[in-house]
Amino acid sequence: MAQSYDRGAVESFGRWREFQAGMWAWILHKLTGWILVGYLFTHIAVLSTAVGVDPGAAATEVDTYTQTLQGLEGLLIVRFLEIGLLTVAVFHILNGIRLLFVDLGLGLDVQDASFYASLILTALITLSSLPTFLGGAL
Amino acid sequence: MSTQLEQETEIEEEPTESRESVAERLSEKRREQIQEDLDTAEKTIQLKVFRYDPEIEGKMEPRFDSFTVPFHKGMTVLDALIYARDRYDSSLTFRHSCRQAVCGSDALFVNGQQRLGCKTQLGDLEHPIRIEPLPHQDVVKDLVVDMQHFYDQMEAVEPYFDPDELPEGELEEQRQTPENREKVKLSTRCIWCGACMSSCNIAAGDNEYLGPAAINKAYRFAMDEREGTDRKKERLRIVEQEHGVWRCQTQFSCTEVCPKDIPLTEHIQALKRESIKNNLKFW
Numbered sequence: 001m002a003q004s005y006d007r008g009a010v011e012s013f014g015r016w017r018e019f020q021a022g023m024w025a026w027i028l029h030k031l032t033g034w035i036l037v038g039y040l041f042t043h044i045a046v047l048s049t050a051v052g053v054d055p056g057a058a059a060t061e062v063d064t065y066t067q068t069l070q071g072l073e074g075l076l077i078v079r080f081l082e083i084g085l086l087t088v089a090v091f092h093i094l095n096g097i098r099l100l101f102v103d104l105g106l107g108l109d110v111q112d113a114s115f116y117a118s119l120i121l122t123a124l125i126t127l128s129s130l131p132t133f134l135g136g137a138l
Numbered sequence: 139m140s141t142q143l144e145q146e147t148e149i150e151e152e153p154t155e156s157r158e159s160v161a162e163r164l165s166e167k168r169r170e171q172i173q174e175d176l177d178t179a180e181k182t183i184q185l186k187v188f189r190y191d192p193e194i195e196g197k198m199e200p201r202f203d204s205f206t207v208p209f210h211k212g213m214t215v216l217d218a219l220i221y222a223r224d225r226y227d228s229s230l231t232f233r234h235s236c237r238q239a240v241c242g243s244d245a246l247f248v249n250g251q252q253r254l255g256c257k258t259q260l261g262d263l264e265h266p267i268r269i270e271p272l273p274h275q276d277v278v279k280d281l282v283v284d285m286q287h288f289y290d291q292m293e294a295v296e297p298y299f300d301p302d303e304l305p306e307g308e309l310e311e312q313r314q315t316p317e318n319r320e321k322v323k324l325s326t327r328c329i330w331c332g333a334c335m336s337s338c339n340i341a342a343g344d345n346e347y348l349g350p351a352a353i354n355k356a357y358r359f360a361m362d363e364r365e366g367t368d369r370k371k372e373r374l375r376i377v378e379q380e381h382g383v384w385r386c387q388t389q390f391s392c393t394e395v396c397p398k399d400i401p402l403t404e405h406i407q408a409l410k411r412e413s414i415k416n417n418l419k420f421w
């Protein structure tokens with residue numbers, strides 16, 4: 001009778017070097033999707049510091065919310081995380097649109113080209129955002 | 139049963155040992171023969187072939203054997219395997235029959251991709267050439283895998299033409315419009331080789347998933363206008379079940395490896411849309 005065993009490098013993710021466009025698109029889409037969900041929680045946490053803020057304090061920028069935001073924006077690492085977030089979101093949206101076309105049965109024979117296009121566009125958008133995100137911080 | 143998980147014995151080790159010295163155990167005469175072949179060939183090519191035989195003492199440990207074979211222009215991976223079997227080791231086991239990409243016997247994992255041995259030119263590959271049995275299927279011996287599960291999934295979509303009405307005379311043709319023929323044309327090419335199923339990450343994780351080939355087969359009949367609307371509904375019911383079309387995550391692996399160039403992902407997506415339409419339709 002046949003037996004099964006772990007054939008090491010042959011099995012699924014151990015073969016990542018051999019993955020082609022469609023598979024990479026899938027991995028990156030799931031990854032970016034879940035990163036966005038993770039961001040949603042930190043986003044809510046930061047926004048919640050605005051709850052019950054005294055309008056007087058807010059006007060002079062000494063309320064918790066403004067302080068928290070200014071504190072975060074002052075950290076260089078936060079600026080880089082923001083760039084990362086943009087990259088992740090832009091890729092997810094562009095590849096998401098690609099997947100919607102795939103669902104409609106459009107352009108399936110150029111699915112690899114459209115994946116590369118979303119990567120390149122993501123890179124361009126990220127690069128052009130650098131002055132905005134790093135302005136004043138460097 | 140297609141949906142039952144079989145009891146399996148797991149052997150955890152990865153094959154590390156590689157025997158380079160197959161030739162050393164051959165007779166003097168055979169070795170001279172091989173040497174002559176190698177000397178007269180354009181060049182020589184090295185194969186690293188997966189070996190495993192759970193029934194023979196000493197072969198139960200998976201390993202790779204190395205064979206040096208003479209290369210001639212136009213030679214395929216299957217030709218090289220046949221040479222290795224005929225000259226080096228008659229116990230080297232693999233399936234083949236037609237040698238022309240028709241019978242679907244020799245889907246193998248060659249240099250990290252599912253390919254048909256008889257349709258893959260040796261000249262197009264990087265050396266040494268690594269030949270393994272199809273991943274995600276149980277290995278029976280050497281390069282032979284157990285295809286039963288794959289066949290069960292194919293059967294599950296009832297892959298038989300089932301028209302609404304038969305033509306009048308017994309010898310009449312069952313006519314189809316050219317447009318409709320065009321629509322199902324590519325899907326009819328499947329040779330049941332199992333390459334697609336083996337490449338599919340979802341099928342690897344979900345043993346009950348019908349898999350690309352079976353869904354393609356369902357497409358072939360569901361889209362055939364000669365079958366009636368009721369039959370089409372039944373066919374859609376099979377593919378829209380939990381382990382049917384909706385498992386597909388459009389990774390395109392199956393489409394990449396299919397030796398008959400069937401646009402599998404496209405057909406799966408078409409059936410997804412078809413089953414949504416079928417369920418929304420209330421008139």
Ligand code: HEM
Pocket residue numbers: 029030032033034036037040092093094095096097099100387
């Ligand atoms: C315009 C914006 C967006 C578009 C066009 C989009 C598109 C898509 C599409 C088409 C899928 C399905 C992928 C598949 O077929 O496998 C998907 C999956 C996913 N999206 Fe988005 N998305 C967007 C925004 C977001 C946001 C803001 C989040 C997080 C809060 C998110 C989280 C996810 C996650 C986690 C998945 C994976 C779900 C799974 O594991 O199956 N997406 N997205």
Ligand code: SF4
Pocket residue numbers: 327328329330331332333334335350351354395396397398399400402
């Ligand atoms: S669809 Fe292609 S890869 Fe899959 S079994 Fe048929 S011929 Fe082989």
Ligand code: FES
Pocket residue numbers: 233234235236237238239240241242243244245254255256257
């Ligand atoms: S030997 Fe028949 S398909 Fe390769």
